[in-house]
Amino acid sequence: MTIEFNTETFRGDFTYHNSAEAIARFPFPFPEDKYMYSVNIEPHVSFRPGSVYEHPFDVDEHYVSEVADRALVLNEDPLRSQSLPHMNLAGWDLLELLMTNLSESYPQWFELHQDGDRWHWINRPLGIDDTFTFLDNTTLPYGPMEYIMRQTQGDYALLDQRDDNLWMDAGVITTQADWSLDFDIGMNFMEWHGPVPLAHELGVFERALKFLLNLRQGQPVRRLNWTMTVHPRLDTSPENYAKWGVDRATVTPENAGEYMYLRVELQSLWRLPRSNAIVFPIRCYLISLQDLVTIPKWGRRLHRVLRDLPDELADYKGLTMTRPSVLQYLSQFDDGAQTSAGTFPD
Amino acid sequence: MLVEGIKSRPIYSPLVARTGTLHLFMADGEGAQAILDLATTASPGFFERAHICYIPRAAAGRGFESALQALNPAAFYVGPTVAAALPRLAVELANAHMGTQIYLAGTEGMIGQAMVVALAAGVDQASIQREHRGSEARRVQCVHCKGITEDVTTQPAKCAHCGLMLLVRDHYSRRIGAFQGVCVDAEMPGTAPDPEEAFR
Numbered sequence: 001m002t003i004e005f006n007t008e009t010f011r012g013d014f015t016y017h018n019s020a021e022a023i024a025r026f027p028f029p030f031p032e033d034k035y036m037y038s039v040n041i042e043p044h045v046s047f048r049p050g051s052v053y054e055h056p057f058d059v060d061e062h063y064v065s066e067v068a069d070r071a072l073v074l075n076e077d078p079l080r081s082q083s084l085p086h087m088n089l090a091g092w093d094l095l096e097l098l099m100t101n102l103s104e105s106y107p108q109w110f111e112l113h114q115d116g117d118r119w120h121w122i123n124r125p126l127g128i129d130d131t132f133t134f135l136d137n138t139t140l141p142y143g144p145m146e147y148i149m150r151q152t153q154g155d156y157a158l159l160d161q162r163d164d165n166l167w168m169d170a171g172v173i174t175t176q177a178d179w180s181l182d183f184d185i186g187m188n189f190m191e192w193h194g195p196v197p198l199a200h201e202l203g204v205f206e207r208a209l210k211f212l213l214n215l216r217q218g219q220p221v222r223r224l225n226w227t228m229t230v231h232p233r234l235d236t237s238p239e240n241y242a243k244w245g246v247d248r249a250t251v252t253p254e255n256a257g258e259y260m261y262l263r264v265e266l267q268s269l270w271r272l273p274r275s276n277a278i279v280f281p282i283r284c285y286l287i288s289l290q291d292l293v294t295i296p297k298w299g300r301r302l303h304r305v306l307r308d309l310p311d312e313l314a315d316y317k318g319l320t321m322t323r324p325s326v327l328q329y330l331s332q333f334d335d336g337a338q339t340s341a342g343t344f345p346d
Numbered sequence: 347m348l349v350e351g352i353k354s355r356p357i358y359s360p361l362v363a364r365t366g367t368l369h370l371f372m373a374d375g376e377g378a379q380a381i382l383d384l385a386t387t388a389s390p391g392f393f394e395r396a397h398i399c400y401i402p403r404a405a406a407g408r409g410f411e412s413a414l415q416a417l418n419p420a421a422f423y424v425g426p427t428v429a430a431a432l433p434r435l436a437v438e439l440a441n442a443h444m445g446t447q448i449y450l451a452g453t454e455g456m457i458g459q460a461m462v463v464a465l466a467a468g469v470d471q472a473s474i475q476r477e478h479r480g481s482e483a484r485r486v487q488c489v490h491c492k493g494i495t496e497d498v499t500t501q502p503a504k505c506a507h508c509g510l511m512l513l514v515r516d517h518y519s520r521r522i523g524a525f526q527g528v529c530v531d532a533e534m535p536g537t538a539p540d541p542e543e544a545f546r
Contacts, residue, residue, distance in 0.1 A: 079492075163472070180489055186465075186521040187354060194353030195517050238489045238528055242510060245532025321533055 005064040005125060011072075016232035018291055022061055026287045027052045028295070028343045029224040029264050033304040035313075037199045039208050044220040044268045048344075052266060055105040056220070057098060058283065059153065064125050066153045066175070066234065073174035073235050074150070079182040080237070081146045083158070083170035090158045090170065091145035092135055093272035094279050098148050123151055146172055154266075154283030157181070159189075161276055166212060168192055169277075175234040175284045177227045177263060178241065178318060197312040215271045215278060222268040225282075227317040228326070229263045232286045236263075251322045256329035257290035260322060262302065289329060295345045299333035306330065352516040356457070358478040363388040367445035369396040370438055371419075372460050374428060375403045376480035377452025378410035384449075385417055397421040397438060399431050401456065404481065428456045432463050439467035451477040455485035455496060458523025471520065482545045486514050487524040494524055501544035502530040511538035514545075 008015045018026070044056065052058045073080055083091060099121055103112040111122040117134045128151065132139035140147045149156055149172035158170035165188040173181040184192045189209045199205060215221065229236055230247035251259050266283040293299035306319070307327055314320055340346055361384045363369075369392070371381055378400060385393070396419040402410060415422050425431030439446075448464060450457045457476050464474055483497040486505075493507030502511045505527060512527030519526065531538040 180526070182492070183487070183489060183517070183519050183522065183526050187519070191354035191520075194355075195515065200353065238526075240490075242490050242529040242532045245529065246535060248533045 003061050006061050008062070008065045010065070010069045010232055010234040014231045014233070016062070016065075016286065018287055019061060021050075023287065023291050023294060024345065025051050025060075026292070027224060027264050027266055027285055028262075028292075028298050028301075029226045030301050030305050031341060031343050033301050033339060034308055035305045036310075037202060037204050039204055039211065040223045041208070041211065041221045041269075042223070044222040044270075052283075052285070053222075056101045056268075057105065057152075057281070058266070059102070059106055059109070063153055067126065067151060069234055070150060070172075070174045073237075074146075074172075077237075077239060079239075080174050081149065081172045082181060082185050083143055083145055084186065087145075087158050087160065087170035087275075087277070088137065088143065089135075090160070090272055090275035090277035090279070091143055093275050093277065094156065094158065095144040095148040096134070097270060097272065097279065098152060126151055145170060154281050157280040157282070159278040159280055161213065161278065164213060165189055166209065166278060174237075176237055176282070177225075177229075177265065177284075178236055178238055180238045182239075195316075197316050198310070212269060212278060215269060217271040217273055220268050220270040222266060225265040225267055227263050228319055228322065229261045229286065230259055230322065232261055232288070234284060234286075248318070248321045251325045253325045253328035256322070256325045257293070258288060260289045260326055260329075261286045262289065262292055289326070293330070293333045296333070297339050297346050299330060300335070300337065301339050303327065303330035303334040352518060354520075355516070355518040356461075356476055356520065358457075358476050360384075361449050361451055361475050361477045363392055364447045364475075366447035367395065367443060369393075369447045369449065370435070370442070371396060371398040371449045371451070372400075372431065372435055372456070373398070373414075373450070374401040374452035374456040374480075375405040376410075377450075377456070377477070378402075378405065378414055380451035380477045380479050381417070381449070382410075382413055393417045393419045395420060397423075399423045399425060399434060401425045401428055401431055401452075403428075403453070428459055432459060435460060436463050436467065439464060439469065442467075448474045449477075450474065451479055453480050453483065454478055455483065455523070458485055458518075458520070461520055462523045465521065484514055484545050485524040486512065486527040487519070487522050488512055488527045490529060494522075495527070498525075498527075499543055499545045500541035502538055502541055503527065504541070511541075 010016055047053050099112045102110040109124050113120040119134050120131045122129050155173045155175050157168050159166040160169045167188050171181045193205050264285045268281050270279045361380050363384055373381055398414055398419045400414055411424055450460050483499045486495045486498045488505040491508035495506040502513050505512050510529045513530040515526045517526045
């Protein structure tokens with residue numbers, strides 16, 4: 001695979017952009033013309049070469065610039081990277097999982113050489129060539145989780161398993177859809193999902209938790225989640241909400257195609273071997289509405305999903321103010337034709 | 347009573363005298379009454395192994411100090427503020443042995459702060475008894491500046507530190523011992539509604 005890594009920004013002048021290839025492989029999240037919560041979990045197996053599902057951890061044209069944006073966030077606010085003391089081993093588990101998978105999926109960019117505990121890691125796109133001792137924190141410039149996260153797209157949370165529950169006890173969270181690691185760290189599965197409307201009553205979280213407690217090593221699972229963001233801003237954190245919330249008031253039917261982005265999270269869940277923790281990657285993909293409607297099926301379907309979305313959900317996803325403009329824009333691309341089942345373009 | 351259905355908020359229930367080698371009580375305001383109620387069913391000699399730390403706050407002058415002292419606990423301390431009393435709790439926990447029971451009663455803010463100290467000492471949160479009594483005022487952390495505003499009774503509420511008008515969410519962090527406050531008028535600055543009493 002030959003990819004040119006984009007030079008682009010996710011703040012300020014927002015030069016983020018998707019190539020034609022990136023648009024075609026965008027993980028559109030709606031298999032039908034309506035949306036409601038469900039436990040939409042499936043095995044995280046490889047399929048459709050070239051899609052975001054081909055490799056266990058997708059690396060795309062935004063890799064280098066996303067990692068640079070993460071460094072900016074961590075510099076401004078170190079609380080976005082936290083690990084409770086008992087999660088250090090899980091951090092090493094995660095480092096191993098990523099290094100082994102990335103070097104297998106993308107040998108042209110990543111190399112891992114293991115000589116007992118002496119590991120040699122090469123990351124060519126970022127110009128990193130490090131040798132360290134596995135399980136020895138003093139041989140890395142950061143803790144193991146933060147070290148590998150500074151070379152990874154997407155947010156990662158580490159979940160400890162005890163008392164028949166999952167506890168969010170570590171994470172590096174810089175590209176989040178409006179939730180705070182600093183506030184939620186130490187919470188259990190029900191607690192950190194507390195603010196989500198409707199889903200508790202549907203029993204979604206009880207079923208999901210029961211499923212995840214039995215997650216097995218080597219059998220990762222995935223699901224998609226989504227929201228919308230004004231501009232291609234990765235860091236839509238509650239910490240900075242007072243700075244980015246005002247963007248919502250600038251959206252009009254005329255600029256919605258350019259300003260509004262569908263934000264899709266490819267979430268996967270992996271059992272880790274030594275710590276028995278679960279790692280929860282939340283990988284964010286952004287696409288402007290004007291790029292999205294170049295796939296006619298997606299334009300039609302997104303219009304219908306947003307039009308019929310329950311108000312509580314629209315409010316929780318922060319869409320209340322922008323939805324009228326978005327609907328007016330998208331309605332031009334919905335001729336009422338039937339759409340095919342499934343998420344992929346026709 | 348407190349608003350129900352907040353998944354992240356602790357569940358409060360009446361204190362029950364448990365078997366233990368040491369009983370550590372921390373209470374503020376009307377939380378004293380929770381200890382006095384427990385005393386009516388506790389076995390004889392229970393308070394000979396009890397330490398009581400009490401902060402009168404709004405209940406000062408209602409005779410709770412003398413009523414608690416009359417239980418003849420092994421140690422009795424009246425603190426001027428919650429903040430002043432917390433280091434004492436930390437030291438007691440650092441010296442505690444197996445079989446120590448922890449009882450917290452009073453305002454949600456005090457209970458939350460004492461929980462933070464207890465969790466830092468390695469106590470399992472499920473083993474700590476908590477009974478809410480008195481004011482429903484909330485302890486709120488501003489998610490933007492991270493400052494804590496105590497005894498919040500209105501919605502929205504002004505952050506005592508950065509001055510933003512905050513929506514007080516029904517989302518509670520045990521680790522911080524506070525509810526989350528999020529800017530209420532970020533989309534259109536200056537349009538925050540006037541504060542109204544929401545937590546009495």
